[in-house]
Amino acid sequence: MRLGGRLAAAIEVLEDINRRHRPAADALRDWGLSHRFAGGGDRAAIGNIVYDALRRKRSAGWLLGDETPRATGFGALLLEWGQTAQSLNAALEGDKFAPPLLSNAELATVAGRKLADAPDEVRADSPDWCVPLLKEAFGEAWVEEGAALAARPPLDLRTNTLQATRAKVLAELAETGAEPAHLASQGIRIAPIAGDGRHPNVQAEPAFQKGWFEVQDEGSQIAAELADAKPGMQVLDYCAGAGGKSLALSAAMENKGQVFAHDAEKQRLAPIFDRMRRSENRNIQVVAREQELAPLTGHMDIVLVDAPCTGSGTWRRRPDAKWRLTSRQLDTRKAEQSAILDVAKGFVKPGGLLVYITCSVFPEENGGQVSNFLARHKGFAPVDHAALWQARFPGHDAAARLGPQFGISLSPALSGTDGFYFCALRKVA
Known part of the structure; x- marks a missing residue:
């Protein structure tokens, strides 16, 4: 043609x-x-x-x-x-x-x-009703960030350290133009395509079939790194979906300890089984039924909630969702997030962490949701997110928006990633 x-x-x-x-x-x-x-x-x-x-x-x-x-x-x-x-x-x-x-x-x-x-809203390629939300999130940079959310995305991969090193994967994918990611320690990036080009089918690569890497946006990788899971820990991935973060947490834990992968919509968990077999993640237990989580109550070092959200941080990958989204859907997601947090908190042990993540850039789903949770539950306190970021990504303070109380925000224009929000709350009582 x-x-x-x-x-x-x-x-x-x-x-x-x-x-x-x-x-x-x-x-x-x-x-x-x-x-x-x-x-x-x-x-x-x-x-x-x-x-x-x-x-x-x-x-x-x-x-x-x-x-x-x-x-x-x-x-x-x-x-x-x-x-x-x-x-x-x-x-x-x-x-x-x-x-x-x-x-x-x-x-x-x-x-x-x-x-x-x-007009600004045109250059930002934003629906009119989202303009106040983008302004609240990004201040004077909202047009630039909106435009970045309308750009072509890169293809990001995560090295599976249980099977390979990043250098080994890069050598295997040399013909694709793959480069080390800017922030994620095991990330690999293939630049956005131009014109009528297309990204390489990396899932057809022998290295993928051998479990050397997974496809995962760098922002999602960073969120998993910030959770700081250690070998021997007990971790609950409460909204695991297809298991991307469960796999990353398991690799960080060196297959030691336990990751429990759960999702309220159990059909979303289906891909995790093949991914586990290919990647040799052996410390993941898939828990499909809510009632089967009862023995975990009060025993988890980390409970990770990758909450259902509007997905506004992923608009460059799913731009059609931007124009279908409504304020009513935003309200629905906020109610779901609140209810999930209220349940997930019960699995955190004293001194453990409740980690809240979204792929949204809207403050109402992010810091606003955390603020409301803390008002309801006095037994949790935010960690020092600036110190956490500096410990994991030293020298890259300008690559994220750091809130001393209410988390870490990533975005395409600032971080080069999809839009992500991360907040860790320690159970203090």
Whole structure:
């Protein structure tokens, strides 16, 4: 397929997403099933246009003066693919599968607009209702951080130290352009793709099959490192999901002690079994039923709560979720977080830690949630997060927002990671 056919297909997918209010991954999968002639390169390029259009929906639409799928599809190519309006029309001309060329009116609109002159919420590519939340989170840097949340993401990996060293994995993945991560001690980064490129299929690598590494955002790796799990500890990963942090904690503990992996939605735990076998994490017990956790009450050195949240910190990877999110969903997540914390605290032993993590940048889900918890429960106190950060990541104070009481925040523009929040509370009574 030429660029015109790929753009037309992307616009078709974007129309499906708008019409049916469905995740982008589902719409792209269904398009591929009904257009089996499209090769892997075509599907990757179409996916790039779709995700670029969703990440840059406001700024792409602003350039064209509209937010239709056609406008955002064209705008994405202008913003992310190095195209000009003239070069794009030239590339589409004569392609019978291409959408109609940019009209004279559209050409004039594009020529008369510079993104630097756009309103702040457009440059931040943020829904209007999220603007106050971003301002509260980032202050004067909110536009820069919003734009970073709308950028293409890197591909991050975590070395499994039970099986390999980072140097060994880097040597194995040398052809992919992999480099050591900036902060995470066992992190590896493959830079964001450009244009119609695609990240290497690292899960097809022999090193992955041998359990040498896992795919995990650097921010998630940092959160696991900050939990500071030690060999011999008893750890409960209360919202374990597919087990990424359980695996990281187990490796940090050198397979000594015990990690209990639990999730209220037990189907989410399904991938952890294959991951454990491949990576040789032998000190993880999967506990699917809530009642089976009762013997752990009051005995855990660390209870880690990677809470369900809006996922606003992951918008660069899941940009469609940004436009589906509502204030009502935020309220629902806050209620869930509060209820989970109130239960999870019961498993912490005296002197142990309750570790609260989200992949959100919204203060109401982060420091606000911790503040409310501390008001309800007087037996917990925040650790010194500035000292914790300096101990784990010395010399990188500028890479995180450090609250003396209410935690550590990571973000794309500041940390180069997804947006994450971390807070450790010690049980003092």
